[in-house]
Amino acid sequence: MANVRAKSYTSPTLxxxxxxxxxxxxxxxxxxxAIERDPGFGKSGKPQFLFNKIGFGDPVKxxxxxxxxxxxxxxxxxxxxxINSADRGKTFHYTITPVRGTGPDDLKLxxxxxxKLAVKLxxxxxxxxxxxxxxxxxxxxxxxxxxxxxxxxxxxxxxWLANGLQNPIPRLLDGxxxxxxxxxxxxDNRWVVPAFKKLKGTSSMVFHLKQPSAKxxxxxxxxxxxxxxxxxxxxxxxxLTTAKRTFDKRTKTNIMHHKFIVDFDKDVVLMGSTNFTPExxxxxxxxxxxxRSKQLAGxxxxxxxxxxxxxxxxxxxxxxxxxxxxDVPGTKIRVFFSPExxxxxxxxxxxxxxxKHAKSSVLFCMFSPTDKDLLGAxxxxxxxxxxxxxxxxxxxxxxxxxxxxxxDAAMTDPSPSQQILTEIFHRSQDKRDIVSFAFFGDKxxxxxxxxxxxxxxxxxxxxxxxPPAKGNKIPxxxxHHKFIVxxxxTNSPTIYTGSANMSKNSVENNDENLLxxxxxxxxxxxxxxEFFRLYEHYRARALWNRRxxxxxxxxxxxxxxxxxxxxxxxxxxxxxxxxxxxxxGTLDFISRxxxxx
Numbered sequence: 001m002a003n004v005r006a007k008s009y010t011s012p013t014l015x016x017x018x019x020x021x022x023x024x025x026x027x028x029x030x031x032x033x034a035i036e037r038d039p040g041f042g043k044s045g046k047p048q049f050l051f052n053k054i055g056f057g058d059p060v061k062x063x064x065x066x067x068x069x070x071x072x073x074x075x076x077x078x079x080x081x082x083i084n085s086a087d088r089g090k091t092f093h094y095t096i097t098p099v100r101g102t103g104p105d106d107l108k109l110x111x112x113x114x115x116k117l118a119v120k121l122x123x124x125x126x127x128x129x130x131x132x133x134x135x136x137x138x139x140x141x142x143x144x145x146x147x148x149x150x151x152x153x154x155x156x157x158x159x160w161l162a163n164g165l166q167n168p169i170p171r172l173l174d175g176x177x178x179x180x181x182x183x184x185x186x187x188d189n190r191w192v193v194p195a196f197k198k199l200k201g202t203s204s205m206v207f208h209l210k211q212p213s214a215k216x217x218x219x220x221x222x223x224x225x226x227x228x229x230x231x232x233x234x235x236x237x238x239x240l241t242t243a244k245r246t247f248d249k250r251t252k253t254n255i256m257h258h259k260f261i262v263d264f265d266k267d268v269v270l271m272g273s274t275n276f277t278p279e280x281x282x283x284x285x286x287x288x289x290x291x292r293s294k295q296l297a298g299x300x301x302x303x304x305x306x307x308x309x310x311x312x313x314x315x316x317x318x319x320x321x322x323x324x325x326x327d328v329p330g331t332k333i334r335v336f337f338s339p340e341x342x343x344x345x346x347x348x349x350x351x352x353x354x355x356k357h358a359k360s361s362v363l364f365c366m367f368s369p370t371d372k373d374l375l376g377a378x379x380x381x382x383x384x385x386x387x388x389x390x391x392x393x394x395x396x397x398x399x400x401x402x403x404x405x406x407x408d409a410a411m412t413d414p415s416p417s418q419q420i421l422t423e424i425f426h427r428s429q430d431k432r433d434i435v436s437f438a439f440f441g442d443k444x445x446x447x448x449x450x451x452x453x454x455x456x457x458x459x460x461x462x463x464x465x466x467p468p469a470k471g472n473k474i475p476x477x478x479x480h481h482k483f484i485v486x487x488x489x490t491n492s493p494t495i496y497t498g499s500a501n502m503s504k505n506s507v508e509n510n511d512e513n514l515l516x517x518x519x520x521x522x523x524x525x526x527x528x529x530e531f532f533r534l535y536e537h538y539r540a541r542a543l544w545n546r547r548x549x550x551x552x553x554x555x556x557x558x559x560x561x562x563x564x565x566x567x568x569x570x571x572x573x574x575x576x577x578x579x580x581x582x583x584x585g586t587l588d589f590i591s592r593x594x595x596x597x
Contacts, residue, residue, distance in 0.1 A: 001023055001110070001112060001113050002021070002022040002023050002113060003022075003113050003114070003115055004019055004020065004021050004033075004096050004097070004098060004113055004114060004115035005019065005020045005021075005022065005115065005596050006018065006019040006020075006094075006096050006115045006117055006596065007019075007117075007489075007595065007596050007597055008094070008117050008119045009488075009525040009526070009528050009529040009595075010119060010120075010121055010122055010522075010525060010526065010529060011122070011131065011133060011525075011526035011527075011529045011530050012083075012088050012121065012122050012123065012124045012131060012132075012164070012526070013081070013083050013133065013163055013164065014079060014080070014081055014083060014133075014529045014530060014533055015079065015080040015083065015092065015094075015119055015121070015529070016077065016078075016079045016528065016529035016532055016533070017035065017077060017078050017079065017080070017094060017096065017117070018076065018077040018595030018596050019033060019076060019077070019078075019096045019115065019596065020076055020592055020593075020596045021033075021098045021113065023098070023113070024098070024574070024578065024582070025582050027098075027100060027574065028573070028574055028575070029100045029101055029102060029573070029574065030098060030099075030100055030574040030578070031072050031074070031099050031100060031101050031107065031570070031571075031572070031574065031577075032068075032072025032073050032074040032075075032098075032099050032570070032577070033068065033072055033073045033078075033096055033097065033098060033099060034049055034067075034068045034069040034072055034073070034096075034097045034099050034109055035049060035050040035068050035073060035078060035094060035095070035096050035097075036048065036049045036050070036068075036069070036094065036095045036097070037049075037050060037080060037092055037093070037094055038092065038093040038094075038095070039092070041082050048067070049067035049068045049069045049070075050067075050068050050073070050078065050080055051064065051065035051066060051067060051068065051071075052064060052065060052066050052067075052068050052071040052072070052073055052570075053065050053066075053141070054066075054071065054568050054569060054570060055070070055071040055104070055569070055570055056071065056103055056104040056569060056570045056572065057104070057569070058569070059568050059569065069097075069099070069107070069109060070104070070107070071104075071570055072099040072107070072570065074570055074571060074577040074578070076581060076588075076591070076592040076595070076596075077532065077591075077595055079529065079532065079533055079536075080092075080094075081533065083121065085164065087121050088121050088122065088123050088124065089120070089121060089122075089123050090120070090121055091118055091119065091120045091121075092118075092119050092121070093116060093117070093118055093119070094116070094117045094119060095114050095115070095116050095117075096114060096115045096116075096117070097109045097110060097111055097113070097114040097115075098110040098113050098114075102572055103572045122522060122526065124164065125290065126522055126523070127328070127329060127330055127331060127520065127522070127523075128291065128292035128293065128328050128329065128331075129289060129290070129291050129292075129328070129331070129520070129523060130168060130288075130289060130290035130291070131287070131289060131523065131526055132163075132164050132165045132167070132168055132272075132287060132288045132289070133163065133165065133285075133286075133287045133526075133530040134161060134162050134163045134164075134165040134281060134282065134285065134286055134287075135160065135161050135162075135163040136161055136282065136283060136284055136285040136286065136478060136534075137161075137534070137537055138161065138283050138456070138457060138458050138478070139437070139456065139478075139537075139541075140537060143157070143160065143161070146160050154460060154462070154463070155190075157282075157458065157460075158190065158278065158281070158282045158460060158463070161281075161282040161283065161458075162281045162282055165274065165281050165286065165287070165288060166190070166191045166281050168270055168288055168290050169191065169192055169195055169261070169270065169276070169288075170191055170192075170194075170195040172261060172263050172268065172270050172290065173195045173196065173198070173199045173203075173261075174195070174198070175200075176199070176201050176263050176264075176265045176266070177201040177202070177264070177265050178201050178202050178203075178263075178264045178265065179199070179201065179202075179203045179204075179261055179262060179263050179264065180203065180204040180205070180261070180262050180264070180301055180304045180305075181203075181204075181205050181206070181258075181260050181261035181262060181270075181300075181304060182205065182206040182207075182250070182256060182258035182259075182260055182303070182304055182307055182511070183205055183206070183207055183208075183233070183258065183259060183260075183261075183275075183276055184207070184208040184233075184255065184256050184257050184258060184259060184275060184499075185208065185232045185233055185275045185276065185277050185466070186205075186207060186233045186236045186237075186276045186277075187232055187233070187235070187236060187276070187277045187278070187464045187465045187466045188276050188277050188278045188280075188281065188463065188464065188465075189278070189463050189464060189465050190278055190281075190463040191281065192276045193236055193239065193240065193465065196240050196245065197240065199244075199245065201244070201265075202244045202245070203244070203245045203246070204246050204248070204304070204308070205245075205246070205247050205248070206247075206248050206249075206250050206256065206258075206304060206307045206308060207233040207237060207247055207248070207249060207250065207256070208230060208233060208250055208255060208256035208257070209230065209231060209233065209234070209249040209250065209251050210229045210230035210231070210251065211229045211231065211251070212228055212229035213229075216228060216229070226469075231466075232466040233247075233466070234466075235465040235466055236465050236466075239465070248307075248308045248309075248310070249310065250307055250310055250511065251310055252310050252311065252312050252313065253313055253316075253339070253509070253510060253511050254313075254505055254509035254510050255505070255509075255510045255511070256307070256510070256511045257499050257500075257506070257510045257511055257512050258303075258307075258499055258511055258512065258513055259271065259272060259273070259274055259275055259276065259499055260300055260304075260499075260513060262297050262300045262301045262304065263297070264297070264301070266292065267292060267293065267294040267297045268290050268291065268292050268293075268297060269289075269290070269291050269293065269296050269297050269300050270288060270289070270290050271288070271289055271291070271300070271498065271499075271513060271515070272286065272287045272288035272289050272497070272498070272499075273286045273287055273288075273480055273481050273482045273483070273497070273498070273499060274286040274287065274288050274480075275480075277464060278460040278461070278463040278464050279460060279461075279464075279477075280480065282458070282460055283457055283458050283460070283477075283478060284477050284478055284479075284480040285365070285478060285479050285480055285481055285534055286480050286481065287481065287483070287497070287530075289497070289515075291328065291333075292328070293325055293327050293328050293333070294327060295325045295326065295327050296325045296327075296328070296333065296335060299323050299325070299335055299337075300335075300513070303337045303513070306319065307511060313339055313509065314341075316337075316339060316511065317339050317340055317341045318341075319337070320336070320337065320338065320339065320340040320341065320344065320346060320347075321336070321346065322334045322335070322336050322346065322347075322350065322516070323335050323336070323337075330519065330520065331517060331518070331519055331520040331523075332517070332518040332519050333515060333516065333517050333518075334515070334516040335513060335514070335515055335516075336350075336513070336514045336516075337511075337512070337513055337514075338500065338506060338507055338508070338510060338511065338512040338513075338514070339507065339508050339509055339510060339511065339512070340507055340508060341508075342508055343508075345507060347500070347507060347514050348371055348373070348374055348502060348507050349373075350516065351374055351484060351496050351502070351514075351516075352371075352373050352374050352377050354486055354494050354496070354516075355374065355377040355378055355381060355484070355486060356377050356380075356381075358381050358386055358486045358487055359386075359487050359490060359492070360386055360387060360487055360489055360490055360594055361386055361387040361388070361485075361486070361487055361488060361489055361490075361594055362378055362381045362382070362386060362387075362388045362484065362485075362486055363387075363388070363389050363390070363484070363485045363488065363527070363528060363531050364378055364389075364390045364391070364483070364484045364485075365390070365391045365479065365481040365483055365531050365534065365535075366390075366391075366392060366393075366479070366481060366482050366483070366484075366501065366502060367392070367393045367477070367479055367480050367481065367482065367501055368392070368393060368394075368501050368503065369392075369501060369502035369503060370420065370421065370501075370502075370503040370504065371420075371502050371503055371504065371507075372419065372420045374502055375420045375423075375424065376420065378390065378484075379423065379424075379427060382431070382433055382587075385585070385590060386590070386594075387489075387587075387590050387591050387594040387595070388433055389433055389434070389531070389532075389535055389591075390424075390433065390434035390435075391434070391435060391436070391437075391479055391481075391531070391534055391535045391538065392424070392434065392435075392436045392479060393436060393437060393438070393477055393478060393479040393480070394436045394437070394438045395421075395424055395425050395428050395434065395435075395436045395438065396421045396422070396424075396425055397425055398421070398422040398425055428542075431587065432539070432542075432543070432587070433587050435535065435538050435539045435542045436479070436538065436542075437478040437479050437538050438476075456476045456478075457476045457478070479534070482497065482498060482499060482500055482501055482502065483495065483496060483497040483527060484496045484497075484502075485524055485527045485528060485531065487524075488524040488525060488527060488528040489528070489594055489595060489597055490521075490597075491521055492518075492519065493518070493519070493520070493521060493523075493524030493525075494516065494517070494518050494524075495515070495516070495517040495518075495520070495523065495524055495527060496514060496515070496516055496517075497514075497515050497517070497527075498512065498513045498514040498515050499512045499513050499514075500512040500513070500514045543567075
């Protein structure tokens with residue numbers, strides 16, 4: 001007999017566990033893993049088993065959750081999201097035990113082969129880098145339960161979805177003497193605008209503004225409609241402008257897409273993918289970093305000053321180059337500010353090269369990447385046997401025309417990008433290593449039997465200074481991240497993160513910032529943990545929809561042996577749940593080996 005092998009990946013709000021049992025391939029009655037946490041979830045601190053949302057029975061008659069000693073985890077990784085703010089810095093002990101048997105009445109925990117892991121939760125700031133990921137899973141049962149418990153209390157719903165992402169901006173502005181930044185968009189009237197109102201020091205902000213053109217005005221007038229532009233920030237600018245708080249408009253670019261603030265008192269930069277809007281903090285998957293670095297703060301401050309007089313795209317492109325940061329202990333950082341001169345591609349070529357030299361894994365989570373070279377390199381890494389997973393906001397079906405609902409989409413590239421999007425679509429259907437949030441709410445497949453109805457979006461526009469016009473829908477954007485993580489399972493990881501969508505527009509036409517972060521294993525593991533929280537959430541539903549599209553609706557119950565319930569029931573034989581994990585070359589086989597190391 002051999003002990004379970006296991007490894008933990010942690011973020012400030014999540015523990016992701018990867019595990020394997022070497023005797024599994026030789027044990028036909030291997031039914032999964034029981035995972036116990038000490039301390040548990042209750043006030044007593046008594047150890048408890050992590051829960052499985054499905055069991056052996058019909059999910060309608062026997063709904064979850066079930067403790068994993070009674071309903072084994074039939075996967076080789078699992079996550080514990082039952083982490084509270086007070087848990088940061090604490091150590092939890094996880095005992096991962098193989099389970100053998102033939103079904104719910106015949107389960108034996110192989111305690112002799114159990115593996116115990118001591119897992120210390122990181123603080124929000126480690127090594128001078130603060131890390132904040134929101135939950136954003138409006139389509140989860142947990143959120144549905146919260147809505148019912150709080151009786152549609154929007155503030156509590158927003159707090160749960162934001163998961164702490166709403167905190168770093170008010171903290172940064174509280175008590176500081178001088179800040180500067182560039183913002184696309186500033187509409188949040190729940191956390192951000194109130195924080196700026198309370199600011200006693202001075203602030204200098206650049207904001208994105210696109211007034212409708214004369215042609216747009218004429219076309220709108222002819223149709224009896226209001227002309228379109230991008231003036232979302234004007235209400236906040238009007239409300240906040242004082243002698244101490246100044247705002248400079250940015251008009252001479254495609255999109256001024258930055259989201260950063262520099263605190264000159266603390267030499268801190270706040271940056272990430274998060275627009276300063278209520279939806280960005282809550283329903284859209286996003287992140288923010290705070291980084292203590294005088295050098296990096298200086299680079300961002302220089303970029304803000306460059307944008308203040310509204311220079312032309314050509315003027316900003318002259319300064320396009322990688323800038324090295326050496327004053328963050330234990331971490332190598334470079335920053336790049338777009339746009340670049342046409343066809344130069346310094347920024348994105350560095351990302352392509354890093355992907356090509358990946359040793360073991362590539363993970364990407366992005367709204368709308370369209371660069372053919374980059375996406376080609378990412379998919380080739382998967383074809384070469386490296387662990388590759390991707391999560392996109394949407395995957396375009398090449399047989400259908402799909403309208404992009406977000407001006408941040410950057411999907412105006414010519415045919416090469418459309419070709420790569422077609423390849424992604426076919427890959428998502430065949431290899432299933434890339435998925436999108438869009439499977440939730442798919443009209444061709446209802447919610448799984450026994451699972452609660454799930455939502456596509458939530459309207460928090462009451463907390464926006466620029467709500468959608470009456471009659472307009474809230475865009476169903478849920479994956480707004482812009483990050484790629486390479487070799488996060490190793491001691492030499494590389495992270496690319498920032499505002500850039502990895503597209504032609506983000507390279508040549510937009511004001512963007514992109515960080516390259518190397519050598520920070522704790523940060524890379526946090527990205528990996530948070531990625532899989534989202535990926536597994538959407539992949540489960542994607543697999544369900546692909547199997548059951550155009551078939552009987554979930555409301556029509558079937559027996560425990562029925563087609564609809566079978567996908568959401570635990571299996572009674574090893575080969576019914578683990579066969580692919582033991583077939584060399586499969587995605588399950590590669591991820592099983594890679595994540596444990």
